[in-house]
Structure formats: structure tokens, C-alpha cells
Amino acid sequence: MAVTDISQRERFFARGNVYLPHIIVIEKIIEETPGIRTFHFNFKDKKLREEFTFESGQFAQYSVFGVGEAPFCISSSPTRRDHLEFAIQRVGRVTNALHRLGVGAELGFRGPYGNSFPLDSLQGKNLVFVGGGIGLAPLRSLIWNVIDNRDKYKKIDIIYGARSPADLCFKYELDTWGKAKTVNLVTTVDRGDDIWTGRVGLVPKILEEVAPSAKNAVAIVCGPPIMIRFTFPVLEKLGFTPEQMLTTLEKRMKCGIGKCGRCNIGNVYVCRDGPVFTYAQIKNFVSSEY
Amino acid sequence: MASKKIDKKDIAKLLSLWSQQFAVFTPSQASGVATMAKWDGKDASFLDWYRNTVIPPKANFLPAMEEMFGFQKDREGYHIELLPSNERKQLIFGVRPCDAKALAILDMTFKEAYEDPYYLPKRSSAVLVGLGCTNPYDSCFCTSLGISPAQSTDVDLMLTDIGDEFLIEEVTDKGKELIAKATEVKKASKEEEAKAKEVKEAARQKVTRKIDTEGIGDRLLACFDDEDYWEKIAAKCISCGICTLLCPTCYCFDINDELVRQQGARFRSWDSCAFPLYTKMPMENPRLEKWRRVRQKVCHKFKFYPMNFGVIACTGCGRCIRLCPVNWDITQTLESVPVKV
Amino acid sequence: MEQRLRHEAKALLEQGKVDWIIGFEPGSLKFTTTPLITNDKNDADRLVINPFIVNNLANFLTEVKGRVGIVAKGCDSRSIVSLIQDNKVLRESVVILGVPCLGIIDLSKIERLVTKDRNELDDIIREGDKVVIRVDGEKKEFPTTQALFDNCLACEFPTPQEYDILLGEPKPAAPNLAQSRENIEKLEGMSPGERWDFWKNELNRCIRCYACRNVCPACFCQRCFVEETEPQWVLPVPRWQDNLIFQIVRNIHVAGRCTDCGECQRVCPVNIPLRSLAREMYDLVDELFHFKAGMDKDARSLMTHYEEKEAEEFFR
Numbered sequence: 001m002a003v004t005d006i007s008q009r010e011r012f013f014a015r016g017n018v019y020l021p022h023i024i025v026i027e028k029i030i031e032e033t034p035g036i037r038t039f040h041f042n043f044k045d046k047k048l049r050e051e052f053t054f055e056s057g058q059f060a061q062y063s064v065f066g067v068g069e070a071p072f073c074i075s076s077s078p079t080r081r082d083h084l085e086f087a088i089q090r091v092g093r094v095t096n097a098l099h100r101l102g103v104g105a106e107l108g109f110r111g112p113y114g115n116s117f118p119l120d121s122l123q124g125k126n127l128v129f130v131g132g133g134i135g136l137a138p139l140r141s142l143i144w145n146v147i148d149n150r151d152k153y154k155k156i157d158i159i160y161g162a163r164s165p166a167d168l169c170f171k172y173e174l175d176t177w178g179k180a181k182t183v184n185l186v187t188t189v190d191r192g193d194d195i196w197t198g199r200v201g202l203v204p205k206i207l208e209e210v211a212p213s214a215k216n217a218v219a220i221v222c223g224p225p226i227m228i229r230f231t232f233p234v235l236e237k238l239g240f241t242p243e244q245m246l247t248t249l250e251k252r253m254k255c256g257i258g259k260c261g262r263c264n265i266g267n268v269y270v271c272r273d274g275p276v277f278t279y280a281q282i283k284n285f286v287s288s289e290y
Numbered sequence: 291m292a293s294k295k296i297d298k299k300d301i302a303k304l305l306s307l308w309s310q311q312f313a314v315f316t317p318s319q320a321s322g323v324a325t326m327a328k329w330d331g332k333d334a335s336f337l338d339w340y341r342n343t344v345i346p347p348k349a350n351f352l353p354a355m356e357e358m359f360g361f362q363k364d365r366e367g368y369h370i371e372l373l374p375s376n377e378r379k380q381l382i383f384g385v386r387p388c389d390a391k392a393l394a395i396l397d398m399t400f401k402e403a404y405e406d407p408y409y410l411p412k413r414s415s416a417v418l419v420g421l422g423c424t425n426p427y428d429s430c431f432c433t434s435l436g437i438s439p440a441q442s443t444d445v446d447l448m449l450t451d452i453g454d455e456f457l458i459e460e461v462t463d464k465g466k467e468l469i470a471k472a473t474e475v476k477k478a479s480k481e482e483e484a485k486a487k488e489v490k491e492a493a494r495q496k497v498t499r500k501i502d503t504e505g506i507g508d509r510l511l512a513c514f515d516d517e518d519y520w521e522k523i524a525a526k527c528i529s530c531g532i533c534t535l536l537c538p539t540c541y542c543f544d545i546n547d548e549l550v551r552q553q554g555a556r557f558r559s560w561d562s563c564a565f566p567l568y569t570k571m572p573m574e575n576p577r578l579e580k581w582r583r584v585r586q587k588v589c590h591k592f593k594f595y596p597m598n599f600g601v602i603a604c605t606g607c608g609r610c611i612r613l614c615p616v617n618w619d620i621t622q623t624l625e626s627v628p629v630k631v
Numbered sequence: 632m633e634q635r636l637r638h639e640a641k642a643l644l645e646q647g648k649v650d651w652i653i654g655f656e657p658g659s660l661k662f663t664t665t666p667l668i669t670n671d672k673n674d675a676d677r678l679v680i681n682p683f684i685v686n687n688l689a690n691f692l693t694e695v696k697g698r699v700g701i702v703a704k705g706c707d708s709r710s711i712v713s714l715i716q717d718n719k720v721l722r723e724s725v726v727i728l729g730v731p732c733l734g735i736i737d738l739s740k741i742e743r744l745v746t747k748d749r750n751e752l753d754d755i756i757r758e759g760d761k762v763v764i765r766v767d768g769e770k771k772e773f774p775t776t777q778a779l780f781d782n783c784l785a786c787e788f789p790t791p792q793e794y795d796i797l798l799g800e801p802k803p804a805a806p807n808l809a810q811s812r813e814n815i816e817k818l819e820g821m822s823p824g825e826r827w828d829f830w831k832n833e834l835n836r837c838i839r840c841y842a843c844r845n846v847c848p849a850c851f852c853q854r855c856f857v858e859e860t861e862p863q864w865v866l867p868v869p870r871w872q873d874n875l876i877f878q879i880v881r882n883i884h885v886a887g888r889c890t891d892c893g894e895c896q897r898v899c900p901v902n903i904p905l906r907s908l909a910r911e912m913y914d915l916v917d918e919l920f921h922f923k924a925g926m927d928k929d930a931r932s933l934m935t936h937y938e939e940k941e942a943e944e945f946f947r
Contacts, residue, residue, distance in 0.1 A: 006403050006404060014370070015372060016407065017359075017372065017407040018404045018405075018406075018407065019358050019359070019407065019408075019556075020359060020370060020372065021370065023367060023368060023370075025367075044367070063547070063556075064547075065361050065363070065368050065547060065549060065554060066361075066363075066547050066548060066549020066554045067547055067549070068545075068546065068547050069545060069547070069556075089572075091572035091573070092572055092860060092861070093860035093861050093863065095572075096861065106367040106368050108368075108370075224573065225573075225574065250571065251569070251571065251576075252568075252569050252570060252571050254543070254544060254545045255543075255545065257403065257404040258402070258403055258404070259399060259400065259404070259406060259541070259543075260542055260543045260544070260545070260561070261541065261542035261543075261561075261563065261590075262542065262561075262563075262568060262569060263569075264590070264594065266589075266593075266594055266597075267593070267594035267595075267597040267598050272403060286511060286514060286589075286593075286594070287514065288515075289569075289576035289577060289582065290576065321833070321836065321901075321902050322739075322902045323836065323900075323901045323902045341748065344900055344901065345838075345901075354838050354869050355868050355869050355870060427748070427750055428660060428661065428750040429659075429660060429750075525666075525668040526665065526666040526667075526668055526691075528690065528842070528845040528846055529845055530840050530841050530842035530844075530845040530846070530898075531838075531839070531840040531841060531842070532840045532842050532898075532900050535838050535840050536838075536840075536900060544867055544868075546866055546867055546868055548866055548868075557866070557868045559839075559867065559868040559869060560838060560839075560869070561867075562840075565841070567854075567858050580694075611659065611660065612660070613900045615686070615842050615845075615846045615894070615897075615898035616665055616666050616686060616846075617658040617659060617660065617663050617664070617665035618665070619658075619659040619665075621659070622659055
């Protein structure tokens with residue numbers, strides 16, 4: 001695969017060293033679900049605060065100094081730059097340490113890395129966002145990006161689901177999007193509770209029920225790997241070609257820049273050639289280990 | 291280009307001369323393990339026993355453990371400090387052609403896209419003095435990968451053993467500079483150059499282990515999804531890291547932090563795709579099964595790396611075969627890959 | 632013995648008594664053997680028994696699924712019994728093909744004796760209590776005590792105690808503890824400070840390849856303590872401090888399971904004298920608990936149970 005052009009990103013190297021993190025400060029913490037938190041943050045350095053740019057879909061390596069580093073997508077949109085955001089689920093050493101931090105804590109930030117959603121090829125199209133659980137985080141960056149440039153895109157459908165009502169992330173956004181006339185939001189849960197009045201069913205099943213048209217459309221899917229694997233066949237059934245399906249892949253990462261060797265699928269490095277891929281590209285992967 | 295030569299007994303003098311400018315590394319056998327260590331300043335007696343080191347020269351540029359930066363915590367937050375690099379330029383004496391080519395292969399990864407700020411400065415300031423093989427192991431198979439055990443590429447100076455003397459080829463300007471002021475270095479005669487050619491050819495003939503690398507990448511792709519085949523191949527592997535950590539073209543690394551009270555550092559250290567937790571994610575591990583990891587190792591070297599960089603990431607040094615606890619042999623595996631029908 | 636082994640292994644597979652045979656076949660280098668794990672009865676003809684069958688094949692029992700016919704020397708069969716004691720392997724699911732062992736030839740010792748690398752030797756043959764090496768047309772003889780692995784010199788149970796088929800005549804034990812414990816005696820003679828410096832120096836070379844751990848049948852944890860991240864007991868970085876903790880804790884974890892098969896020391900690519908630690912622990916376990924690993928398949932594993940009538944005062 002072609003090497004991504006990283007010439008723009010060298011501007012953001014601390015002291016010319018790609019492994020050196022910048023210091024960021026946590027400004028706000030939102031508890032999305034019992035295991036998921038969103039962090040609002042900003043660079044400590046004023047100049048970087050003003051100059052830093054990124055594109056939807058890119059990720060960064062966040063450090064808790066002394067504990068470790070982990071890759072998460074930047075879940076805020078580049079169109080809303082007063083602060084940056086990332087959302088994480090508590091699953092291991094670094095994420096647990098992150099969840100123990102409070103407002104004002106300092107972290108390391110290396111990025112932006114990876115490729116981004118191809119906005120040019122999405123313009124003038126109907127967009128179908130399919131998200132599951134915390135998979136909404138990378139989609140969110142693109143959704144707000146698109147909403148802030150609404151007239152460039154046609155119909156926007158958002159189909160989002162989680163295991164239960166308590167596991168829905170970004171409930172405040174779901175509220176906003178649900179009320180907005182410019183997007184069509186369908187929320188579902190695998191299992192409802194006493195007060196849930198919305199749809200119940202796995203995301204791929206609900207997707208099949210909503211049956212968005214594949215004509216002039218692009219589907220952007222993000223969620224747990226198992227959800228993605230069941231969503232692609234449904235999209236194909238609805239008439240989407242593999243080139244019309246986008247997703248972001250997740251892998252264990254350390255360097256984030258294609259050197260430590262870890263995140264590869266065949267000759268493709270998810271941190272450098274991804275994390276955004278079309279299903280057509282994924283089908284061409286030499287291995288199914290994604 | 292006219293070659294030079296030097297008496298074997300004068301090598302120590304040459305090393306002394308170089309020690310003024312460089313940190314000189316020569317083969318050493320401390321504790322019975324052959325490695326490239328700082329020259330003890332005494333003599334060149336390593337020439338008597340040296341065949342090849344256990345730890346490859348990549349350890350000089352991508353160390354087994356490296357501090358990337360330090361950090362301090364105080365009331366104002368964190369301060370990151372890049373550690374001062376007051377290391378001298380390195381000169382490695384006695385690099386075999388397989389290891390020299392391996393370094394050139396490693397360079398491709400560390401130069402590409404984001405330039406690695408730890409590997410590249412060490413590498414560009416270093417000088418390699420190559421030493422052609424006269425006694426390859428039975429595990430060597432460099433000739434199957436387009437390398438000769440006495441070739442002079444990828445080094446700055448190349449020494450060939452012609453009896454009591456070494457023939458010296460000045461391969462790069464850096465190499466020329468190295469011996470410009472060395473009084474022990476003399477001009478070589480035509481006969482001596484001819485003898486060196488003979489010695490080089492003899493060394494090539496001594497490499498008996500051969501594999502057919504023609505189209506190996508495509509042949510591997512063809513059997514990529516054959517789980518039974520790879521299970522058989524991987525059966526006796528014990529998933530340790532010896533083959534990968536000691537491979538001169540392997541470069542996978544791990545990054546870890548430590549913070550003790552207010553001081554800490556981030557380390558880079560060798561890692562291996564053979565380890566079960568190498569690709570582990572919180573909810574799943576794409577290479578949980580051993581056969582997937584063995585398949586990844588073989589295919590990365592002989593298919594994926596060539597796809598990205600145009601060169602097979604193996605130079606036939608044979609360390610993996612010699613040191614594997616269960617004598618898993620990559621040449622046997624490659625020979626068993628079905629030929630495309 | 633070899634012919635009998637091939638015959639038995641083939642029969643076991645043909646009669647469906649086992650799903651897999653684990654044994655040794657000739658390796659790809661001179662004087663080397665390599666594990667053969669197969670379910671194909673035709674592969675049985677590749678099985679060999681010679682002075683170079685060095686691996687402890689019990690290591691594969693926790694990985695291979697199904698019933699296994701396994702070739703085991705004295706030390707290996709004790710490792711199998713130790714796994715049975717730990718409930719990792721069922722006695723009914725293994726057919727132990729016992730090999731009474733004369734000791735395995737240590738190629739590094741041979742190389743030091745003749746100052747040549749193994750691929751430059753023409754032949755190495757054991758003749759009684761001598762090892763004959765043919766090199767450059769010459770014959771050199773050495774007593775086996777100079778050529779065998781240290782742990783083979785200390786071996787008290789060369790004939791498997793637990794077996795289904797014994798492939799040869801039982802061999803008497805002839806342990807030469809003094810010679811095999813030479814390194815340990817030297818260490819015991821040092822002051823604590825000297826010993827600390829010794830191990831610091833040795834473990835500086837460790838590159839954390841984990842071959843010592845992965846080759847050990849007693850190390851069967853799915854996730855080793857060094858791989859734990861919450862909490863992170865040791866850093867995965869090869870600093871001598873972390874390496875030292877790794878070795879010490881590993882030896883403690885395998886205490887009572889280690890049969891001194893010597894594999895950990897043999898496989899270390901940087902020659903760290905790991906057996907000095909393992910054997911010391913082995914002797915300590917014997918001294919404190921009167922227990923040797925893998926002797927009785929019905930016994931409980933040493934460190935996993937407590938009896939009210941503990942033998943030792945210090946434990947009551």
C-alpha cells in the first residue's frame with residue numbers, strides 16, 4: 001500500500017522527535033457508562049492549542065506517564081476546535097489508570113496518526129452511519145464534521161446500538177441528533193429495561209429493518225469486531241458494494257507510526273495505512289486476522 | 291580500484307588508531323557468548339575463534355533496551371527530558387556480509403515515513419568494517435538470498451583473509467578515511483587481489499545449505515489459509531523469542547513506562563511476534579493460536595516485507611536454526627511450501 | 632531400542648490407542664534431534680533414540696490435545712508425573728514410552744574439549760563410558776563424565792519410574808554429584824555480596840527471550856506473572872533487576888515441579904548458568920520437604936497442598 005503522506009504531521013513533533021509526547025491537560029470528564037468515560041482536553045502549550053489540526057478518523061497515542069501509552073481515536077470534530085476529546089472503555093492497565101484521573105491531570109499526546117475518512121469522496125452522497133457501543137466515538141468526529149458542513153452531504157442516517165440502555169454512549173448527542181431534523185437517528189439496544197421504549201435488537205438486524213438505500217450512498221461502520229463482521233453482509237444484501245463501505249479497525253499498537261511491527265495485517269499497518277479502510281480493501285487483506 | 295592490505299598482527303594497532311575517534315566494537319567471547327563488545331584494547335586474538343556472534347550487530351543501533359526519554363513529576367505537572375546522547379560514534383569491526391546486508395534491510399523500516407530519531411543518528415555516524423567469511427556454518431544459507439559470504443556491499447571497509455594478511459577494499463569514502471593515516475596499511479599486489487578472489491569464491495562454495503527463494507512470496511500466499519499445513523509446521527515451536535530477538539533483520543519493539551516516586555522513563559525494548567501476547571487486545575487476540583504466529587513470522591519475512599520494501603527480510607545468517615531450542619528450521623519450512631501448480 | 636520404539640509407536644497409532652506420537656527425529660544440523668509430533672503412522676519410522684535426544688518432551692503435553700504416546704527419558708517421565716500431580720495431564724491419556732537413559736551428550740562441552748564447532752566434527756559416538764570424537768581424521772577420546780550434561784551427571788533416576796512400555800534394559804544410576812554441582816559449590820562458597828555481583832553480571836546478558844520458561848514442562852501457566860499488567864510485577868524490559876526477579880520468582884513457582892532436566896540452561900542463547908538456580912532449588916526442596924518432583928503419580932503436588940501432619944517443624 002502507498003505510504004501515507006506524513007509531511008504535514010512533522011509540524012507536531014515535539015523537538016523533532018516523533019516519540020516525544022506533548023503535554024495535554026484534562027478539562028472535563030463525562031461518565032458515559034459505568035465503564036466508559038469521555039475526556040475533554042487541551043494542549044498545555046498555547047501555540048499548539050491554536051495550531052493543532054487533525055482530520056476525522058485519525059487517532060493519537062495518549063500517555064499516562066509511568067503507566068503506559070494507548071491509541072484512541074480523536075472523537076471530537078476538527079470543525080469544533082475549542083477543545084479535543086477522546087472516549088475510552090476501562091479494560092486494562094492504561095485505561096484503568098486513565099479512569100482514575102481527575103480534571104487538571106496531565107497526559108501525554110502523540111499524534112495525529114493514521115489516515116482519515118475520505119471526506120472528498122463522501123460529499124454529495126447519502127451517509128449511513130452504523131455504530132455499536134463505544135464504536136460511536138470515531139464516528140462522532142465524522143458525524144459532527146458532516147453536520148457542520150451539512151449542505152455538502154445528502155441524507156444522513158445514524159443507526160446506533162448498545163448492549164443495554166445503560167451502555168449507550170454519548171446519550172446527550174443521541175438526544176440532540178434525535179431531535180434534529182437534519183439527521184435520521186435510530187437507536188437500539190440488545191436488551192431493553194423497564195423504561196426503555198425504543199427499538200430492541202442487534203444493530204445488524206435493525207440495520208436490515210431500516211434498510212437504507214444503497215443508491216449514491218456510503219456506509220460508515222464502527223463497533224466491536226463481531227458487530228462489524230455481521231454488518232457487512234447486511235449492507236451487501238442491501239446493495240452496497242465493498243467500495244461503499246468504510247470502517248475503522250482496531251489493533252494493539254505501541255509506536256503508532258508503523259515501526260514496532262505489531263499492528264500489521266499482512267503488509268498493511270493499521271496505524272499507518274489505516275485505521276480507516278473500505279471493505280474492498282479489507283477483502284483484499286492477505287489475512288483475515290482483523 | 292587498487293586494494294590495500296594489512297598484516298594480521300597489525301590489526302590491533304589499527305584498532306588502537308580507531309579508538310581515538312570511535313567506540314570500537316570487536317567480537318568478544320565473555321562468558322562463552324560471542325557478541326560485539328567494546329574492544330578491550332589488548333589484542334586481536336578474537337580473530338582466532340571468531341565465526342559469527344550470537345547477538346547480531348542490530349543491537350548496536352536498536353539496543354535490547356533503550357531509554358527513549360525521561361520524565362519528572364512535580365507540582366506543576368510533568369516535564370519530559372530527552373536524555374543527552376554523549377555516546378561516541380561506533381565502529382564495528384568484523385561485521386559479516388549477512389549482518390551488514392541485514393542492517394541495510396533494517397534501515398528501510400526506520401527511515402520510511404517517520405524517521406526514527408534513536409536508530410538513525412547512531413546508524414549514520416557508525417562505521418562498519420566488514421570481514422569476509424572463510425568458514426561458514428552448516429546453518430548458513432546466505433547464498434540463497436543473493437548474498438555471498440564475502441561480498442563487500444553495505445560496509446565501509448571490507449577485509450578478506452588471504453593467509454597472514456587481510457586484503458582491504460575501500461568500499462565507501464568513510465572507509466577510505468579510516469585507513470588514510472594508517473601506516474600499517476600497504477598497497478596490495480595483483481597476486482594478492484587474485485588470491486582474495488579465490489578465497490571469496492571458496493567461501494561461497496562452502497555454503498551448503500540452499501533453498502529456492504524463487505517466487506517464495508507467492509507460494510506462501512497460496513498456502514496462507516491452509517490451517518492444517520501451518521499447524522504441522524508450528525507443532526514443535528515453543529513460542530520463545532530466540533529466533534526473532536537474535537535475527538539481524540527483525541526489529542519489532544515494545545514500549546513501556548516506569549515511574550518511581552517522581553522520576554520515570556519510557557523504554558523501548560526488543561519484542562517478538564512469536565510471543566502469545568504480542569497482538570493481544572482487551573477483547574480478542576488475532577494471533578492467539580501458535581500456528582498463526584509462526585505463519586506471521588515466515589510470511590512477514592518472505593512476503594510482506596518484500597511487498598513493502600522489495601527485499602526479503604532474511605539474510606541467511608542461520609542464527610535462528612543454530613539457537614532454536616527445538617531445532618525448528620526455516621529452510622525446512624520454506625522447502626516444504628507447496629510449489630504452485 | 633530404536634526399532635522397538637518405531638514398532639510400538641506405529642502400533643499405537645494404528646490401533647487407535649493414541650491420537651498423537653511425540654518423539655524425536657533427526658534434526659537439520661549435525662548431532663541434533665528435534666521433536667516429532669505426528670498423528671501419521673508412517674512418520675513413526677523417523678523416530679530415533681541416540682545420545683542427542685535432549686528435549687524434555689513433556690513440555691508439549693499441555694498443548695497437544697487428545698491421547699498421546701510420548702517418548703520419555705528418566706527426567707522427562709518425572710516431568711510427566713509432575714504434570715499428572717498438578718492435574719494438567721490425565722494418566723490415562725498418555726502412553727509413556729520409557730527410554731532408560733545413559734545420559735545426553737552436551738555439544739557445548741564437546742566443542743570446548745576439542746576447540747572446534749560442532750559442524751566441523753565428523754562423528755561423535757558413545758562407547759561404554761567413553762565418548763569418541765572423530766575430527767580431521769583423528770580420533771579423540773574423553774570419559775563420558777566430561778561430555779555429558781551436568782544434570783545427567785547428577786541423575787539419580789535414569790530409568791523412567793512411570794511408564795507403559797520400557798524400551799530397553801533399566802540402567803543403574805551413577806550420579807556424580809560433586810562434578811555436576813561444581814558451579815553451585817563455587818557459588819555457595821562466595822560471600823553474599825560476591826554472589827549478588829555474579830548474578831547481576833550474568834543477568835545483564837539476559838534478553839528476555841523466555842526460552843528457559845517456554846521449554847520448561849513445569850511452566851504451564853496460560854499467562855505468566857511477567858506478562859501481568861495489573862499489577863505489573865516486573866517490567867518487560869531486559870534490565871538486570873527485572874531479569875533477576877523473573878528468574879528468582881520462576882524458580883520459586885516451579886519448586887517441587889522441576890526435575891532438573893537441564894533444558895533451561897541448555898537453551899539460553901547467552902549462556903546464563905540457570906541450572907545453578909534450578910538445581911539449588913531442587914536440592915532445597917529435597918532438604919526441606921524430603922520431596923523429589925514426579926516420583927509418585929498418586930501423590931499431591933508439593934506446593935499446592937497442606938497436611939496437618941507436616942513433616943517439618945518450621946511449617947507447623
